[in-house]
Amino acid sequence: MRSPIAPNGPTFSQLVYGTWRVLDDAATATPQNLLARLHKCVELGITTIDTAEIYGLYRVEEFVGQALKLEPSLRDKLEIVTKFGIYVPCEFHPDRKTAFYNATAERIVKSAEKSLRLMGIDHIDLLLVHRPDWLTSADETAAGLNKLLKDGKIRSAGVSNYNVHQFDLLNSRMDQPLVTNQVEFHLLHMDPIYDGVLDQCQQHKFKPMAWSPLAGGRLMDPANEAGQRLRKAAESLSAKYNGATLDQLAYAWIMAHPSQPLPVIGTNKIDRLEAAAKAATIKLEREDWYALWTAAKGHGIP
Numbered sequence: 023m024r025s026p027i028a029p030n031g032p033t034f035s036q037l038v039y040g041t042w043r044v045l046d047d048a049a050t051a052t053p054q055n056l057l058a059r060l061h062k063c064v065e066l067g068i069t070t071i072d073t074a075e076i077y078g079l080y081r082v083e084e085f086v087g088q089a090l091k092l093e094p095s096l097r098d099k100l101e102i103v104t105k106f107g108i109y110v111p112c113e114f115h116p117d118r119k120t121a122f123y124n125a126t127a128e129r130i131v132k133s134a135e136k137s138l139r140l141m142g143i144d145h146i147d148l149l150l151v152h153r154p155d156w157l158t159s160a161d162e163t164a165a166g167l168n169k170l171l172k173d174g175k176i177r178s179a180g181v182s183n184y185n186v187h188q189f190d191l192l193n194s195r196m197d198q199p200l201v202t203n204q205v206e207f208h209l210l211h212m213d214p215i216y217d218g219v220l221d222q223c224q225q226h227k228f229k230p231m232a233w234s235p236l237a238g239g240r241l242m243d244p245a246n247e248a249g250q251r252l253r254k255a256a257e258s259l260s261a262k263y264n265g266a267t268l269d270q271l272a273y274a275w276i277m278a279h280p281s282q283p284l285p286v287i288g289t290n291k292i293d294r295l296e297a298a299a300k301a302a303t304i305k306l307e308r309e310d311w312y313a314l315w316t317a318a319k320g321h322g323i324p
């Protein structure tokens with residue numbers, strides 16, 4: 023199912039395919055293999071792709087570009103989200119000694135232009151500030167984003183890992199409202215429920231994006247204590263939800279929140295993409311959502 027991420031925002035799929043790990047496994051790190059996964063995503067209705075300047079130590083965007091180059095017409099079937107703003111010591115900058123954030127207007131424009139070039143595309147559907155840059159004013163960051171919007175290089179702008187005050191401040195300086203806040207939200211990390219981030223999404227009527235929906239795989243690790251409790255809970259719910267597995271219930275748990283988060287999934291495996299797509303049809307009942315909350319926490323609600 024596709025829907026606008028915000029009232030005047032781009033239309034995205036309910037699940038988003040994340041590319042953070044696409045270069046991690048030598049066996050799958052070929053443009054042909056990524057192309058096959060992108061095809062599978064489109065077939066499954068997962069048309070929105072998430073990447074970032076820093077992924078793969080500044081190599082993933084180029085890799086995405088190599089996959090798209092194999093079949094240029096695929097680009098028009100996808101919505102591409104990327105992020106800028108994190109700079110760490112790496113082979114491209116051997117003189118850099120300390121990691122830092124930079125969300126100045128000049129940096130934003132340069133980074134977005136680099137993203138366009140590396141991916142071989144003419145616009146970015148959504149550009150996110152990857153993390154708040156504590157040393158840059160909201161006016162300065164907004165100036166860069168507003169310029170890119172005006173020039174048509176990006177279709178919409180948003181943020182990632184912002185708290186509610188940082189979001190409101192930057193939003194107040196934007197010519198076009200920010201369309202999302204991409205945050206860590208899953209059964210092992212529920213902060214956005216308590217810290218106001220998901221309430222703010224409802225208030226402004228935009229949907230959050232939820233990164234690492236399986237806690238980066240920790241949720242599925244048999245050695246993880248909360249994961250063990252969740253596995254048991256999932257086993258007792260499975261029959262009711264058509265044989266659903268823990269990963270599927272974990273995605274459904276995120277999507278059941280009234281702010282309607284878009285899980286950004288990170289598997290490199292086709293069968294796991296198929297399982298994720300099926301999760302989008304699961305509608306968890308209230309008591310079952312709270313049963314998973316309880317299993318994750320190891321205690322009941324206050």
Ligand SMILES: NC(=O)c1ccc[n+]([C@@H]2O[C@H](COP(=O)([O-])OP(=O)(O)OC[C@H]3O[C@@H](n4cnc5c(N)ncnc54)[C@H](OP(=O)(O)O)[C@@H]3O)[C@@H](O)[C@H]2O)c1
Nearest residue numbers: 040041042233234235236237238239242286287288289290
């Ligand atoms: N905005 C931010 O600051 C931020 C931060 C982190 C991530 N992100 C975004 O979020 C995306 C997803 O993050 P993530 O990779 O940590 O997500 P995730 O979906 O929580 O974790 C994916 C990892 O879990 C493993 N896994 C183990 N069992 C699995 C199962 N049954 N189904 C699926 N995966 C399973 C996967 O391995 P296999 O490949 O072997 O399946 C993969 O290594 C990233 O690609 C990125 O786009 C954004």
